[in-house]
Amino acid sequence: MKKLVGTMLVMLLFGVALAGCSKEPTPQDRFSKYIALWNEQKFDQMYDYLSTDAKKKITKEEFTNRYHKIYKDLQITDFKIDFKKPKEDKQAEKEQAQYSFNAKMNSIAGSIQFTQKAKLQKEERDDKKNWYVDWNTEFIFPKLQEGDKIGISTDAPQRGEILDRNDIGLAVNGQVYEVGVVAGKVTDQVLEPLASLLKMSPDQIKKAITASWVKPELFVPLKRVSMQDEERIAQLIALEPVQTRKVEARIYPYDQAAAHLIGYVGAITADELEKLKDKGYTSNDMIGKRGLEQVYDEQLKGKPGVKITIKKKNGEAEVLAEKPVEDGKNIKLTIDADVQAAIFDELGKEAGTGAAINPMTGETLALVSTPSFDPNQAMLGFSAAEWKALQDNKQQPLSTRFKQAYAPGSVMKPITAAVALSSGAITPELAVPILGSKWQKDKSWGGYFVTRVHGGSPINLEKALVFSDNIYFAQAALKTEKDAFADGLKKFDFEEDLAFPFPLEKSTIGALDRDIALADSGYGQGQIQMSIVHLLSTYTPFVNNGNMIRPILLADEQQGQVLKEAVVSPEHAGVIASDLRKVVGDTGGTAHAAEILGYPLAGKTGTAEIKQKQGETGTENGWFIGYNTELPSLMVAMMVENVQGRGGSLVPVKKVKKVFELVR
Structure with missing residues (x-):
């Protein structure tokens, strides 16, 4: 069981x-x-x-x-x-x-x-x-x-504008003419003159009017033309199949004067889209190609409005999701359009750069590079011939010189003076015996000599600055010794990124391993390299009791920021400032040509030799930096290339003087 x-x-x-x-x-x-x-x-x-x-x-x-x-x-x-x-x-x-x-x-x-x-x-x-x-x-x-369909519609944002300190437009939204033809009405007789006026090839026009989407009687856009180009527009309209219509576009009112600073916009390329696709960019976007248009593109471009709808068979639509359009933000600069234009006009056809700041607040008032290019045409599109001409131009109009670092020449000497005074290597009163027009430390220098233009002996700091004595400052650098000299320059922010909104090349000291290199660096040769913005900043201690002011470019940045405190003592800053006034005011001063009656300028000239070795003939860059000692709200610096045989630093001295006369 x-x-x-x-x-x-x-x-x-x-x-x-x-x-x-x-x-x-x-x-x-x-x-x-x-x-x-x-x-x-x-x-x-x-x-x-x-x-x-x-x-x-x-x-x-x-x-x-x-x-x-x-x-x-x-x-x-x-x-x-x-x-x-x-x-x-x-x-x-x-x-x-x-x-x-x-x-x-x-x-x-x-x-x-x-x-x-x-x-x-x-x-x-x-x-x-x-x-x-x-x-x-x-x-x-x-x-x-x-049977329903999903639709996506977009609402393009308005690009933010770039404005100067007085709300004057440097990059604004305006209109241009879009030139096109009526499909099917372009004859062989019209093709050649049309291509010539539009700076296109006949084949480019043929390709456009035979595209797969083109139908008879449709308007086929070919190129955009500035509304200022009235004569060309009139010639185009005279051709029977040509029509024009106004379309929105980016406009640059200050043209070449601000081209390197502001840049321009253009259609996004495949490579650019690949880099930016994760930031919301699309193949239809216009993006900044150079300058501040490129630096601040994300803020300027805004965000498109997007709507996803379900389109019903009866024509109605249900909104599935919607993101409102966000227009781009305006960028307001500290730039003064009048100062910008004045410096550009004075540089003219020269290859060079000019910049201006308010040395008390650090506000950048102008950033100019010449020769320049037409940003309006760049936005509309250069022809192949125009682009090649820009690239082949020996004066390099596409080069942004105010961002580059150059040998400063004698405009370096007040900085050397400040470093040497701080180290105790020199005193303002001590007069140094200097005989002849050339000097070397000893026979170990072989055939290498430091030369000077003005004679006289003995030479104290005042005379050395007024007459721009290379030998005095070479000896001052040697007495300071390389480590103290390098440390002193670093207090002036050499070898540091300036943290400036527009990317600038770093100012560098270079090698000081030999006495010759140290001596040459004392008067701005050797391997010393400076950007013009950094140069302006290094002169701000002479009007701020020894404090170095940070240069700013955006209007909403805090003014008067101290970049480096007490880089030179107030006493020494006063001594150097007094001597810089005499560089202009004394009849024998190297910058006396800049003297303006009733408007006391202080400043320093410089001529930087660009050559491989001593004894050979090279090119020369002329420098001048100046400011009003009584109302130091404007400091202007300028560098002009290839001034040899034309007066050297006298070239920028006269140009800077005219700038002050125009905008003071």
């Missing part, structure tokens, strides 16, 4: 286990697996969960491709479908089940969230029963029905 009971118990347990193994899947477990595949975006596997009726409406390929295309076109990210299993669910006992799920995702037009109900159908396939999703298009988005 016991054996029989035991046998029956084993059979009962086996039956229970067998029943457990053959248990049908529940609809909620089945739907959970479907949701998991959806979150992983495994659309091909999701299709296998569709009901028979759903599969009749859409093939696996159509199903998979539709999801992929929609998610790609709408730039869907952070995708999450959430389904919570109900605690009590008796739907497994029925033939149909229904559950709700929540969807959340980000798109090109912002967040998309919705709650939707899903129906599941019990079906028998291959002698097994299971649950299948009764899918329809509303699973993708609510109210998306068969």
Whole structure:
């Protein structure tokens, strides 16, 4: 009897286990697996969960491709479908089940969230029963029905403008003429003169008017032309098939005078798009190509408004997501357009650079590089011939000289004086005996000599600055010794990034490993390199009791920031400032040509020799930096290339004087 009971118990347990193994899947477990595949975006596997009726409406390929295309076109990210299993669910006992799920995702037009109900159908396939999703298009988005289409519309933002300190536009939004032709009406007789006026080749025009989208009588745009180019517009309109229309475009009112500073915009290239695609840029964008247009492109461009709609068959539209347009921000500079134009006009056709700051506040008032280029034409598009001419021009009009570092020549001497005074290597009163026009430390220098233009002996600091004595400052650097000299220059922010909004080359000291290099560096030769903005900043201690002021370019930056405190003592700053006034005021001073009656200028000249070795003939860059000692609100520096045989530093001295006369 016991054996029989035991046998029956084993059979009962086996039956229970067998029943457990053959248990049908529940609809909620089945739907959970479907949701998991959806979150992983495994659309091909999701299709296998569709009901028979759903599969009749859409093939696996159509199903998979539709999801992929929609998610790609709408730039869907952070995708999450959430389904919570109900605690009590008796739907497994029925033939149909229904559950709700929540969807959340980000798109090109912002967040998309919705709650939707899903129906599941019990079906028998291959002698097994299971649950299948009764899918329809509303699973993708609510109210998306068969035959509906998803549309994306964009609203372009207004690009922010670049303004000077007085709200004068340096880069503004305006209009140009878009020149085109009526398709099908361009004859061979018109083609040549049209190509010539538009600076295009006949083949380029033919390609445009035979594009696949072109139909007879349609307007085919060919090129944009400035509204100031009235004569050319008149000639174009005289050609019968030509038409013009006004379109929005970027305008640069100060033309070449501010081209290197402001830059220009142009159509984004494939390479640029690849680098910027993660920042919301598209193939239709115009972006900054140079200057501040490029530096501040993200702030200026703004963000397009985007709307995603479900377009119904009856013409109505349901908004799925919408992101409002954000216009670009205006960038207001400390630049004074009048000072900018005055410096540009005085530089004229010279190769060089000019800059101006307020030495008390650090506000940058002008940044000029010459020769320049036409930013309006650059925005409209240079022809191949125009672009080649710019690139082949020996004066390098595409080079932004105010960002580059150059040998400063004798404008370096006040800095050397400040370092040497601080180290105790020199005193203002000590007169140094200097005989002749050339000098060397000892015979170890071989045939190398430091030379000077003005004679006289003995020479103190005042005379050395007034007459720009190379030998005096070479000896001062040697007495300071290389480590103290280098440390002194670093206090003036040499070898440091200036943290200026417009990227500038770093001012460098170079090697001081030999006495000759140290001596030459004392008067601005050797391997010393400075940008013109840094040069201006190094002169600010002479009007700020020894404090070096940080140059700023944006109007909302704090004024009067101390970049380096007490780089020179107030006493020594006063001594050097007094001597710089005499450089201009004394009849024998190297900058006396800059003297203006009733307007006391102080300053320093410089002539930097560009050559490989002593004894050979090289080129010369002329420098001058000046400021008003009584009202030090304007400090101007200028460098002119190739001044040899033309008066050296006298060239920029006269030009800077005219700038002060114009804008004081």
